[in-house]
Amino acid sequence: MKIELASRIRELPPYPFARIDALKADARARGVDLVDLGIGDPDLPTPAHIVAAAAKAAADPRHHQYPSYVGMMAYRESAARFCQRRFGVKLDPAREVVALIGSKEGIAHFPVAFVEPGDVVLCPDPGYPVYATGTRFSGGEPYFMPLRRDSGFLPDLKAIPADVARRAKVMWVNYPNNPTAALAPKGFYEDVVEFALKHDIIVASDMAYSEIYYGGAEPPKSILEIPGARECAIEFHSLSKTFNMTGWRVGFAIGNEALVSGLGKVKTNVDSGVFEAVQVAAMAGLDGDLGVVAELRREYEGRVNILCDGLSAAGFDVIKPRASFYCLIANPKGVSSLDYSLKLLEAGVVATPATGFGAGGEGFVRLTVCAPRDRLALAVERLTTLR
Ligand SMILES: Cc1ncc(COP(=O)(O)O)c(C=O)c1O
Known part of the structure; x- marks a missing residue:
């Protein structure tokens, strides 16, 4: 054969x-x-208080069965509290937060819910390769938006051809950015939301590095702080870099209810959630001392x-x-x-x-x-x- x-x-x-x-x-x-x-x-x-919370939870048989597909309510509440504390963004944990097996999982699965064959997905170039791979797996076509040093590694929204904008279903943005380390200046997300609402494009913002910033840099903003973003945006968060938890595989997505629930539907059909002891550990990080x-x-x-x-x-x-x-x-x-x-x-x-x-x-x-x-x-x- x-x-x-x-x-x-x-x-x-x-x-x-x-x-x-x-x-x-x-x-x-x-x-x-x-x-x-x-x-x-x-x-x-990983900080000791997170590891200790995991060890205790792992020993508790209540956490040994299938977890909820979209995350324990307590975990989603904890993620919502973190976002309120950090970005001033108020979320309904029942409808606007979904747990992820690391943000990569959510990024790869998101197009399954929203991208039809032939749809265009706007991806940064250079950019985290999973945006384009997830797009292709769903039959979509990546359109690469160049990120250039002389424009602060920000995409030039005005350079996106009208026919591409018309066919585009999703736009990925990622600040702080991998691999360029660029930050989005004030106003960038306003422009993105305006562009997205004008062209009916979903904005998917990858905030895997939101807590890793230095010196004079202002803490990175959430796109959900921008008026209008609730209509069109979903944001992907990860505990991997914030709490040295790359091996634990835990993150969450927040934002527009229909976008969060569409991603949740995919997950209900392809995975069975995050081990609850890992969610309990993540809660210790999110609710704990951010020192x-x-x-x-x-x-x-x-x-x-x-x-x-x-x-x-x-x-x-x-x-x-x-x-x-x-x-x-x-x-x-x-x-x-x-x-x-x-x-x-x-x-x-x-x-x-x-x-x-x-x-x-x-x-x-x-x-x-x-x-x-x-x-x-x-x-x-x-x-x-x-x-
Ligand atoms: C830009 C970006 N987004 C998302 C991820 C995925 O991180 P994780 O799946 O560990 O949350 C990475 C990992 O390196 C990344 O660089």
Whole structure:
């Protein structure tokens, strides 16, 4: 029997990091000590009060059965309280909040509820690849909105052709942004909501990095703070980066009731919710002392200073983040992002070519600060040899 993958899988773009992964594995097998700044996965542990809440809940048989598809009411209430506390956004936990198995799950499943074959989905380029993949899995067509350095890595809404806007069903926005680390300035979400209401487009805002911001930067806003957003927007939140919980797989989506309930319908049919002990742990984070998150921001900021200031002093063209834990370095002229990351790898530092997030990432490699300070200092030392 010949086993054939479905076209939606066959036609996925090639895995962009295959070559780097192979070279990385090879170097490690030879005993080379690489400084791996390739992956956005916090190296610090989940705060102790969250782990303790999980341990207690896991031991309680009341949490051992199938959870609710859309999340425990207590978890949704906790997420709503967090959003009120953090953004001043008031939500009805019964109708405007749905639990997610990490925000990636919700981002991938959202188009199943709203995108028809042939619909256009506006995706940032560069951008988190799941926006386009989820679109394609639902038969939709991604239209890539370029994010350029000279426009603050914001999409130019006026440059979206009228026929594309007419066919567009969903627009993804993501600030703080991966991979560019850009923040949305005041007014950006107003423009997005106005554009969306004018063209009947759903706005899906990815706030995975909402709590990771530094120094003078204002805490990122929720799009739901903007008048009119309740008519057209859904926002995806994650505990992964806020509380060092990438492994726990928990997040939530909030916003327009019809959008939240459409996503909930998909989930009812494809998964059986988040383990309740994980939801209880997440509640301990969301309702707990947010000083742990402030502490985390301070740590990342110290790391960003070591990495970015060190590389700038060595003559690199570095974009120092005001949010998220990503730093972009511009490639030297005439060198592609992939070739440049291979060069960095030869020097003993793993970076991600920003083209892994779309063709619009050409010109940059991405480094994370998910590594201890001494490792970041070592990365600076190694990369300085390239100048
Ligand atoms: C922009 C962005 N959105 C969403 C996610 C998904 O995070 P999670 O599924 O852990 O909530 C990531 C993960 O790296 C991300 O970079």
